[in-house]
Amino acid sequence: MSRLVPLVAIALIWSACGGGDAPPEGSATPDDSPGDAAAIPRVQITQPQDGATVPQGPLQVVFEVEGLVISPAGTMDEGTGHHHLIVDADLLSWTDPIGVEEGRYIHMGQAQTSFTVEGLEPGEHRLIAVVADGVHVPLDPPVADTVHITVTGATHQE
Numbered sequence: 001m002s003r004l005v006p007l008v009a010i011a012l013i014w015s016a017c018g019g020g021d022a023p024p025e026g027s028a029t030p031d032d033s034p035g036d037a038a039a040i041p042r043v044q045i046t047q048p049q050d051g052a053t054v055p056q057g058p059l060q061v062v063f064e065v066e067g068l069v070i071s072p073a074g075t076m077d078e079g080t081g082h083h084h085l086i087v088d089a090d091l092l093s094w095t096d097p098i099g100v101e102e103g104r105y106i107h108m109g110q111a112q113t114s115f116t117v118e119g120l121e122p123g124e125h126r127l128i129a130v131v132a133d134g135v136h137v138p139l140d141p142p143v144a145d146t147v148h149i150t151v152t153g154a155t156h157q158e
């Protein structure tokens, strides 16, 4: 019976974002574009940088992409997606919609390119950026980045 829980969660995410009944179009696109390696989409967390030590307090996380267009949730055009930030948690699936959990699984559904994380305790933390499509399914091939940071407890000690 526990299988029902994730299904319900997915259904809620779907309806909450105005997802309609767009049919999947898995194999409709012929792969006739070899030599496109330079255009592979990528995302990078540009702030904070990997390995950074930051003071405790609100932390602005900034995302930059190449090779795709950041669009609001619900947009299903090819080559578009929106940012997701996963704080101290794992991406649970590359093929299912990313869930919503305050402070852990965060959707930038209005095409934001930064997000301010609050409440990080002193210590090590991991931030994962994932770009997903209009219904929150991670892009294929994956567009993701991970940074590890350390939050210090002592602020303004200079």
Ligand SMILES: [Cu+2]
Pocket (backbone or CB within 6 Å): 073, 082, 083, 084, 098, 107, 108, 109, 132, 135, 136
């Ligand atoms: Cu999303």
